[in-house]
Amino acid sequence: MAVPELPEVETVRVGLERWVVGRTIAKVKVGHPRAVRRHVAGPKDFERVLAGRTIISTRRRGKYLWLPLDSGDAIVGHLGMSGQMLVQPVTAPLEKHLHIRFDFTDKGPQLRFIDQRTFGGLAVSVGGAELPQEIAHIGKDPLEESFVDKDFLVRLSGRRTAVKRALLDQTLISGVGNIYADEALWRAKIHGNRPSDELSRPAAQRLLAHVKEVLGEAITAGGTSFDALYVNVNGESGYFERGLNAYGREGEPCPRCGTAIKRSTFMNRSSFFCPKCQRER
DNA sequence: ACAAAGTCCTGCCAGC
């Protein structure tokens, strides 16, 4: 599975909306303490405080999602690089990297948190049903109604850092990761190394529009692959096979101009770009 | 051994 960014997390949220909202948690089992390391009171407290609680809805901001509870608290989670939320029959075999299991009072399918690389995790946010304070430092994501384009553009133009770094700064704009950052930059014909404060206003506006566009398309693609009722809540977006123009395509022709896509290491991760369409200066 | 790449943390610096 690909690293989950906003579209994949949204797909997971939709799945959870379908499968766990309205259900009451009977029992929680934490198998790996690292999966609840953000829950400061510890694994046992995590298990105890959730027993008997009813999940009343699903929410998301950027790559974070949270499940408001009837208590006014919320289960807040991040999938990290490899986290999955699976809805599985009670009888299903235990997954290799299964770290948290939720049983419900209706004895229906379990909710399972699986995470190979353990960058993800869950926690209970006290009073966090509306907006967990644990994620209050995260900026709005560009698909939220309350996201204000102008605020983002003003803050972006005040940064001296590389524009790709700015896109990945979750306090500036949330939900964009390495893959969709590269895709949006390719679409906007902007090199990720360009200093944020040197982008013209029209260029910055174009970039933001492409960020929204690529995220929206990926959500649509994910939604279609998710229709079957039995499908697990696993964040497969279906977007990766078809839609990527730059990311992961080193040496392949740019779909726009035919020039070979280049790869460079930047911020300890790979960046893919067209050296002709996306000029550094 | 390297690459993958989320978030968080630390240390440094500038400005008020």
Add this chain to the structure above:
DNA sequence: TGCTGGCAGGACTTTG
């Protein structure tokens, strides 16, 4: 002086 925010780099993690 102390607070804040920007900034860059490193830590953490597992698997093939």
